[in-house]
Structure formats: C-alpha cells, structure tokens
Amino acid sequence: MPRVTDEAVIIGLGETPVGKLPGLNSVQIQAMAVHDALRSCGLSIRDVDGLINLDPYSFPNSMFATTLAEYLGLKPSFCTTVDVGGTVTGMTMLQQAIWAINSGHCRTAVCVYGENALTGRSPGAHGYMLKNLLGGEEWEEPFGLQGMVSMYALLAQRYFHDYGADESDLGAIAVSTREHALLNPTAMMKKPMTLEDHRRSRIICSPLRLLDCSLVADGGGALVLTGAANARRLGAPMVRMRSFAMRMTHNTVAQMPDIEDLGMRDAGRDAYEAAGIGPEDLDMAQLHDAFTISVLVTIDALGFCEPGGAGDYIRTGATAPGGKCPVNTHGGLLSQAHIGGMLHLVEAVRQLRGEAGRRQVPDARLALVSGNGGIFSLCGVSILERV
Amino acid sequence: MEDILAILPSPTKETAPFWEGCNRSELLLRACEDCAQVFYYPRLYCPKCGSEKLAWRASAGRGTLYSFTHVGVSFYGPTWESQIPYTLVLVDLDDGPRMLSRLVGPDRDKVKIGDRVRVEFVEFETQKLPYFSIVRE
Numbered sequence: 001m002p003r004v005t006d007e008a009v010i011i012g013l014g015e016t017p018v019g020k021l022p023g024l025n026s027v028q029i030q031a032m033a034v035h036d037a038l039r040s041c042g043l044s045i046r047d048v049d050g051l052i053n054l055d056p057y058s059f060p061n062s063m064f065a066t067t068l069a070e071y072l073g074l075k076p077s078f079c080t081t082v083d084v085g086g087t088v089t090g091m092t093m094l095q096q097a098i099w100a101i102n103s104g105h106c107r108t109a110v111c112v113y114g115e116n117a118l119t120g121r122s123p124g125a126h127g128y129m130l131k132n133l134l135g136g137e138e139w140e141e142p143f144g145l146q147g148m149v150s151m152y153a154l155l156a157q158r159y160f161h162d163y164g165a166d167e168s169d170l171g172a173i174a175v176s177t178r179e180h181a182l183l184n185p186t187a188m189m190k191k192p193m194t195l196e197d198h199r200r201s202r203i204i205c206s207p208l209r210l211l212d213c214s215l216v217a218d219g220g221g222a223l224v225l226t227g228a229a230n231a232r233r234l235g236a237p238m239v240r241m242r243s244f245a246m247r248m249t250h251n252t253v254a255q256m257p258d259i260e261d262l263g264m265r266d267a268g269r270d271a272y273e274a275a276g277i278g279p280e281d282l283d284m285a286q287l288h289d290a291f292t293i294s295v296l297v298t299i300d301a302l303g304f305c306e307p308g309g310a311g312d313y314i315r316t317g318a319t320a321p322g323g324k325c326p327v328n329t330h331g332g333l334l335s336q337a338h339i340g341g342m343l344h345l346v347e348a349v350r351q352l353r354g355e356a357g358r359r360q361v362p363d364a365r366l367a368l369v370s371g372n373g374g375i376f377s378l379c380g381v382s383i384l385e386r387v
Numbered sequence: 388m389e390d391i392l393a394i395l396p397s398p399t400k401e402t403a404p405f406w407e408g409c410n411r412s413e414l415l416l417r418a419c420e421d422c423a424q425v426f427y428y429p430r431l432y433c434p435k436c437g438s439e440k441l442a443w444r445a446s447a448g449r450g451t452l453y454s455f456t457h458v459g460v461s462f463y464g465p466t467w468e469s470q471i472p473y474t475l476v477l478v479d480l481d482d483g484p485r486m487l488s489r490l491v492g493p494d495r496d497k498v499k500i501g502d503r504v505r506v507e508f509v510e511f512e513t514q515k516l517p518y519f520s521i522v523r524e
Contacts, residue, residue, distance in 0.1 A: 137396075138396045138397065138398070138399075138402060138428070139428045139486075139487060140487060141394040141396070142393055142394060142395060142396050142514075142516050143393075143475060143487055143488050143489040143516070143518070144393065144394075144458065144470070144473055144475060144489050145475055145487060146462035146463060147462045150456055150458055150462075150475055153456035153458075153475075154454040154455070154456050154475065154477055155454070156456075157454045157455060157456055157500065158453065158454040158477075158500065161454070161500040161501075202459065203457070203459040204459055204460055205456045205457070205458050205459060205460075205475075206456050206457040206459065206472075207456075208456075252487070253477070253487060254427075254428075254477060254485050254486055254487040255485070
C-alpha cells in the first residue's frame with residue numbers, strides 16, 4: 001500500500017449549519033460549504049482550479065461537479081464526482097485531490113459534500129429510503145428489505161450472537177457520542193442521554209432502537225487542499241493525509257462476509273502500516289457511525305481491543321470526552337448530523353488545527369478517520385496528521 | 388399463513404428462470420460447470436472463476452439461520468402497517484450460498500440464530516416468493 005505522498009496538504013475547512021435548512025437546495029448547500037472553507041484559509045473562488053464532490057443521495061443528479069462548478073463560477077482544470085459510500089467518499093475525494101495536485105492537474109482543489117436530505121425528501125419518505133441504493137433490489141425488495149437500518153440490524157443481531165454482546169454495548173457508544181455532541185454548539189442533539197433513555201427508545205429493526213440510528217439532516221462540509229509550498233506561502237495551518245487504505249468485499253447484505261472478515265480490519269492494518277503507527281499512537285478517532293453497531297464493529301476491527309471487546313472498551317471511558325482516544329468528538333452521525341461522513345473529516349482537520357473550542361483534544365497530532373459504505377461493503381481508513 | 392404484502396421483482400432475461408422456478412415451488416441456484424461453485428443470486432458469469440458455463444440447480448431448500456431482524460416500522464408508508472413486525476432473515480443454505488429472505492409461519496417471535504429453516508413458497512398476486520419457515524424437529 002503506497003504511502004500518500006506528502007506534497008499536497010489540507011489547508012482549509014468549511015461547514016454549513018446542520019439540521020433543517022428549509023428553502024436551500026443541494027447545490028446551494030455545497031456552495032455555502034465551499035465558500036466557508038475558502039474563507040478559513042484566506043482564498044477565494046478565483047484560486048480554485050480543482051473541484052471534487054458527491055451528488056445528493058436523497059435526490060440523485062448526474063454531472064453534479066459541473067453543476068456546482070458553474071453555480072460557483074469556477075472553470076476548473078480538474079473536476080469529478082466520487083461515490084463510494086459513507087466517509088470513504090470523503091477520503092477518496094481527498095485522495096483524488098492529492099493525486100491531481102501532485103501530478104499538476106490543478107493547484108488548489110476543494111472537496112465538498114452536502115445536501116438537503118431532511119427537508120428535501122419526497123413527502124412520506126421514512127428513514128433514509130434510497131431507491132436503488134445498493135443495486136440489489138431484485139433480491140431485497142421482494143423480501144421486504146428497505147432502508148439501511150434493517151441491514152445493520154442483521155449485522156447487530158449476529159454481533160450479539162458471536163460475542164455475547166447486548167444492547168447495553170450499543171447504548172454505551174450512543175451515550176459516549178452524545179457527551180461529545182453536548183460540547184459541539186452545532187450538533188442537532190442538545191440534551192444529555194442516559195443508558196436508560198437508550199433502552200427505552202422504540203425498536204426500529206430489532207435489536208436496533210431509535211437511539212441507535214443516525215440523524216438524517218441537511219448540511220454540508222468542505223475541505224481545501226493545495227501544494228505544501230503554496231500552503232507555506234499562505235501561512236495556512238497544514239494537515240496531511242498520512243495514509244489511506246480501502247477494501248471492498250461485497251455490496252448487498254446477503255453477500256457480507258463474517259464479521260471478522262469485513263474489510264475494515266484489512267483497511268485498518270494497511271493504513272496503520274503505511275503511516276508507521278498503531279492504534280495506541282492516535283490522539284482521536286472519527287469512526288463512521290450511521291448506526292451504533294458500526295462503531296462497535298469498527299473499534300474491534302481497528303485493534304482498539306480484542307474482537308467483541310468494544311463494549312467493555314467503551315465502558316473504560318476511552319472514547320468519551322477526555323478519554324484515551326476520544327471517538328467522534330463532534331457528536332458523529334448519531335448526535336451531530338449525518339452529512340455523509342464529510343464532517344468526520346472536517347472535524348479531524350479542525351481538531352488537528354487546534355480550532356475545536358470547548359471540545360479540543362489537547363495537542364492533537366494524529367487522527368484516524370474510518371468509513372464504511374453500504375453495509376461495511378467498502379471500508380476505508382485514513383490517518384491524518386498535523387504538519 | 389399471515390396476509391403478505393410484497394414488492395414484486397422485475398426479472399431480467401437472465402433472472403426470469405429463477406422466478407419461474409419459484410412459481411413451480413423450486414428454488415433454483417446457479418452452478419458453475421467449470422469450477423463447481425454454487426451461487427445466489429443468479430449472474431451471467433461465475434463470481435468465483437468468471438466462467439459463463441452455468442447450469443440451474445434445484446436447491447433442497449433447507450438451511451440454517453445466520454441472522455434475523457424484526458422490522459418494527461413501515462418503510463413503505465401506511466399500507467405496510469399491517470405487516471409490522473415482519474422478520475427478515477439471512478439463511479445459510481445447505482447447498483452453499485447465503486440468501487436474504489423473509490420468515491413466515493409459527494414461532495416467528497421465538498426465532499434465534501442457528502435455527503433450522505426450510506423454504507416456503509408464498510404466493511402474492513402473480514408470483515410465488517421463496518420465503519422461509521422454522522423447522523422444529
């Protein structure tokens with residue numbers, strides 16, 4: 001696995017408000033995130049010649065990078081749309097930007113995702129109901145499978161069986177994540193959560209309850225990259241993608257391998273090896289948390305504990321604010337907002353720049369970001385580093 | 388048998404024999420004539436070796452439950468409220484492949500991982516669907 005070359009660096013970050021943004025469409029939300037990111041590093045649209053984005057899931061579009069480029073007034077020399085799944089899309093956008101900058105296809109690139117998934121959905125839509133999301137409708141719909149939660153419920157039930165885990169393990173990460181969200185003024189969830197609140201929330205797909213599910217939301221996030229020499233000239237704080245690895249094993253839930261063979265383990269090992277570090281070196285981890293079970297599986301796979309040990313690991317306080325390796329310091333998809341995982345990357349960069357306010361992890365130098373598209377179909381792990 | 392609602396498949400030329408098999412109460416799997424891999428769902432090429440020399444093979448229709456979930460909310464609006472809770476299952480067929488299906492029949496609420504199940508063809512409008520029920524020895 002090649003080490004990501006260290007020339008291109010992340011110099012700017014942007015984030016729109018999250019929650020309900022009525023009256024804004026996905027192009028406008030992405031444009032707001034781009035402008036916010038450019039402001040953070042003292043650049044303007046005149047400096048941007050690379051644009052990488054993802055089109056909205058709730059209302060799929062084609063050629064969305066060109067749509068956004070025209071809306072912003074850009075005429076980029078490198079422009080593309082990336083769609084490989086939750087948070088891995090954001091990492092792959094960064095990877096594309098790094099390659100494009102290092103090979104001279106552009107000088108300064110913006111990676112952006114955002115949409116009005118909450119207020120822009122068709123009337124009567126329940127949950128994150130996405131037509132053709134996993135392309136397996138002929139082998140799923142006739143049996144009544146719809147929405148992402150039922151797939152993660154099948155995974156959670158098996159996780160319980162394999163490791164003797166139970167809903168208190170799911171509750172532990174829900175509560176830890178909420179504690180972080182209470183330190184983030186932009187988070188949608190503003191009230192403390194107890195294990196009892198979790199246990200009393202209604203069943204969506206057993207064993208997953210309402211408080212095991214992430215928050216469908218409007219909002220967007222963006223990151224700006226440029227070459228290190230240009231970054232130094234601008235005097236911008238620099239964050240480098242030190243390594244990135246992905247592994248695809250399947251697409252639909254019926255083709256999912258056993259839990260210990262999911263791609264997260266291999267992607268994590270490759271990302272650690274390429275960066276020359278291990279889990280004990282991390283200052284924080286931003287782990288894709290569309291559902292609580294995702295975090296348990298990821299904590300196990302990334303070597304924070306033995307397989308099946310995630311619940312006990314979380315109960316040591318390691319993942320909570322002030323813990324050994326805080327997880328999802330912005331409140332994650334569970335308690336801040338589900339913006340496709342883009343805000344996991346924005347948060348990691350914000351922390352590494354020392355700009356995270358009340359929730360700042362002291363002297364943060366190394367952050368891990370994990371993602372999984374579909375039902376752990378495509379897994380990705382990246383290590384970000386303060387330069 | 389409970390009152391079933393289903394969204395019927397739109398078969399392709401490649402997959403039509405599978406759904407026609409269901410209407411004859413046969414669960415058909417694809418078997419590779421080059422590497423002997425048995426797979427589900429049907430595809431034009433063997434996912435193990437890439438061969439296009441494929442045959443249809445009738446499954447014995449028995450398997451072991453890999454996982455399940457009781458769906459507690461309707462993702463299809465109010466018309467599906469009558470189905471709640473229904474049960475989705477992943478079944479490891481004795482013939483090899485794992486398939487997603489729906490559990491029907493008695494003791495659905497007592498289902499557990501490892502239960503033995505067998506295929507149960509349930510007719511909805513024009514199509515019999517390969518659902519499963521628990522086998523009690």
